[in-house]
Amino acid sequence: MVSSMKSCWKVVALAFFITCLHFLSGSCVEFDVGGKKGWAIPASKNESDFYNDWASKNRFKVNDTLRFEYKEDSVLEVSEEEYEKCKSSHPSFFSNSGDTSFQLDRPGLFYFISGVAGHCPRGQKMIVKVLELPTPPSPPPQSSSDSDTSSASSHNTHAFGSATLILLLTLPFAAPLNFV
Ligand SMILES: *[C@@H]1O[C@H](CO)[C@@H](O)[C@H](O)[C@H]1NC(C)=O
Secondary structure, eight states: OHHHHHHHHHHHHHHHHHHHHHHHHOSOOEEETTGGGOSSOOSSGGGTTHHHHHHHTSOBOTTOEEEEEOSSOOEEEEOHHHHHHTOOSSOSEEEOSSEEEEEOOSSEEEEEEOOSTTTGGGTOEEEEEEOOOOOOOOOOTTOOOSOOHHHHHHHHGGGSOHHHHHHHHHHHHHHHHHHO
16 A cells, blocks of 8 residues: 555656656747747847847747748858858758748757848847756765655756756655555
8 A cells, every 4th residue: 555655656756757857858849930020120220139139038948949930031040150240151051931940959059140131231130049958967976776755856856947846845745644
């Protein structure tokens, strides 16, 4: 009875843990670049930072997708230097399909410009910063390999999101109640 309860809790904990990991590193977020405006020349000179303002309001993770929607335009992924110059002869990515999905496949900076002459200098350009992954916790050096959930959880908590934190903190307190 007690042992089945215990393993039940472990399954629940594991399920939550995996869910949180998936949430933190998940590939499910798609961002519509520029919101309703899409990918186009900002309306006025005052808005020349329109796309960087938009980007700074979002948190991008590895494997998230940027969706560019536009008409008679194009999107190029370029180097920082080319971004500054608003010019690229060999972009690492080019699309002019009108509806472009771009996967952010690594952490770090991505530079995008419009390939249409005159558009980038008027603000149709964007830097996207993709966050580093949270590093998975390494097991404690002199780990006693018994199945002590409470000590295992305290080693893991700091590296993960608050949902995991709350779950793992409550587990050791919640579990014994069921065994009384
Ligand atoms: C991103 O996707 C690739 C391929 O689908 C996968 O191998 C990789 O593990 C993913 N990375 C993250 C952090 O989800």
